[in-house]
Amino acid sequence: MAGSSFGNILRLTTWGESHGPKVGCVLDGFPAGMELSEEDIQVYLDKRRPGQSSLTTQRRESDLVHIYSGVFEGKTTGTPISLVIDNTDQHSKDYSDLADCFRPGHADFGYYTKYGIRDYRGGGRASARETACRVAAGAVAEKFLKELGITFSFYTAAIGEVVLDPKAYDPSLLYATPTNFPDKKADADATALIEACKARKDSVGGMVRGVISGVPAGIGDPTYLRLDACLASAMMSINASKAVGIGDGVFAGMRYGSQNNDAFYTDEDGVIRTRTNHAGGILGGITDGSDIVISTTFKPTPSIASPQETVMTDGTPKALSIHGRHDPCVVPRAVVVCETMCALVLLDAMLLNMTARAENVKNFYLHRDSTI
Numbered sequence: 358m359a360g361s362s363f364g365n366i367l368r369l370t371t372w373g374e375s376h377g378p379k380v381g382c383v384l385d386g387f388p389a390g391m392e393l394s395e396e397d398i399q400v401y402l403d404k405r406r407p408g409q410s411s412l413t414t415q416r417r418e419s420d421l422v423h424i425y426s427g428v429f430e431g432k433t434t435g436t437p438i439s440l441v442i443d444n445t446d447q448h449s450k451d452y453s454d455l456a457d458c459f460r461p462g463h464a465d466f467g468y469y470t471k472y473g474i475r476d477y478r479g480g481g482r483a484s485a486r487e488t489a490c491r492v493a494a495g496a497v498a499e500k501f502l503k504e505l506g507i508t509f510s511f512y513t514a515a516i517g518e519v520v521l522d523p524k525a526y527d528p529s530l531l532y533a534t535p536t537n538f539p540d541k542k543a544d545a546d547a548t549a550l551i552e553a554c555k556a557r558k559d560s561v562g563g564m565v566r567g568v569i570s571g572v573p574a575g576i577g578d579p580t581y582l583r584l585d586a587c588l589a590s591a592m593m594s595i596n597a598s599k600a601v602g603i604g605d606g607v608f609a610g611m612r613y614g615s616q617n618n619d620a621f622y623t624d625e626d627g628v629i630r631t632r633t634n635h636a637g638g639i640l641g642g643i644t645d646g647s648d649i650v651i652s653t654t655f656k657p658t659p660s661i662a663s664p665q666e667t668v669m670t671d672g673t674p675k676a677l678s679i680h681g682r683h684d685p686c687v688v689p690r691a692v693v694v695c696e697t698m699c700a701l702v703l704l705d706a707m708l709l710n711m712t713a714r715a716e717n718v719k720n721f722y723l724h725r726d727s728t729i
């Protein structure tokens with residue numbers, strides 16, 4: 358299977374299936390010398406972990422991460438960082454009904470058509486269980502970015518018709534409500550909506566928004582490695598994502614240039630800034646020093662218990678009701694996946710930027726400690 362790796366200097370490869378014994382990843386290209394412990398990574402995995410409320414799948418995984426390589430005496434060594442997480446709570450029998458048919462809205466049909474064989478238990482490689490590895494690796498990247506003064510605020514912006522009112526945004530509630538809405542009222546409304554969905558054997562979609570602050574101007578590339586293109590690609594690689602917007606996103610298509618352009622000015626410290634941020638912090642594929650603002654839309658969970666029309670692998674019709682444990686809405690658990698994927702993309706772009714100017718290379722080689 359191609360396509361299990363991404364990144365340029367910082368390169369992540371993930372492996373494992375939903376109902377295999379373990380999932381894991383190798384993060385290569387990470388600089389030596391950063392302090393790193395399993396606890397640093399666990400904090401992030403705990404934000405994605407299933408079974409923590411009635412709003413998520415009742416699969417109960419402890420998602421404990423083990424560092425197998427790349428760290429010595431508490432510091433990264435510059436060698437591949439290998440992270441492994443056990444799968445401990447699979448109910449493979451729940452999937453026996455699905456062995457010979459295609460779930461509407463899920464990956465089964467495409468997977469079977471391509472490979473002619475599929476691990477139907479939990480979706481195999483197409484399961485969002487794989488995103489645990491992204492979160493583990495992204496936690497490492499985000500720790501480094503935080504040391505550079507870059508901060509991340511990711512949250513649920515919409516679930517069904519419940520949409521976050523920007524005036525109600527409360528940063529003290531980030532990752533503090535079951536829905537991950539940073540607003541108590543939106544959280545209560547969305548909780549009621551998800552519970553009602555579950556009761557009628559249905560699911561619901563929504564949107565994750567992320568704001569990355571403190572990113573210096575000048576990060577990214579003008580063509581195929583545009584930072585917005587890399588971020589969008591990373592978001593679209595997350596299961597169930599259907600759309601990505603940078604800054605005002607699709608709304609930019611309904612505006613005039615005079616409304617959409619962000620005017621430049623020089624602040625009291627002599628720093629060039631923009632008065633507004635419709636662009637979401639990226640112009641020409643390169644950061645402008647404003648917050649990066651990124652929104653990712655997720656579809657409703659495909660596995661639903663209400664009856665659906667489908668066919669068997671031999672084409673005969675089948676009436677399907679999916680049982681087993683599923684997220685009635687993927688959005689609350691997807692928030693930290695979006696955040697950590699953005700961290701991986703941004704750190705990769707920042708490492709790539711080190712060679713953008715001759716003076717950077719000269720400064721490094723002419724002024725490094727000659728005794729090393």
Ligand SMILES: Cc1cc2nc3c(=O)[nH]c(=O)nc-3n(C[C@H](O)[C@H](O)[C@H](O)COP(=O)(O)O)c2cc1C
Binds near residue numbers: 463480484596656658
């Ligand atoms: C955090 C997260 C949790 C998910 N949980 C489920 C689930 O419990 N059941 C399910 O059918 N799909 C779930 N999905 C969605 C499927 O993995 C996804 O729809 C499937 O792989 C097909 O890919 P596509 O929707 O991107 O086309 C989840 C996705 C994410 C991001």
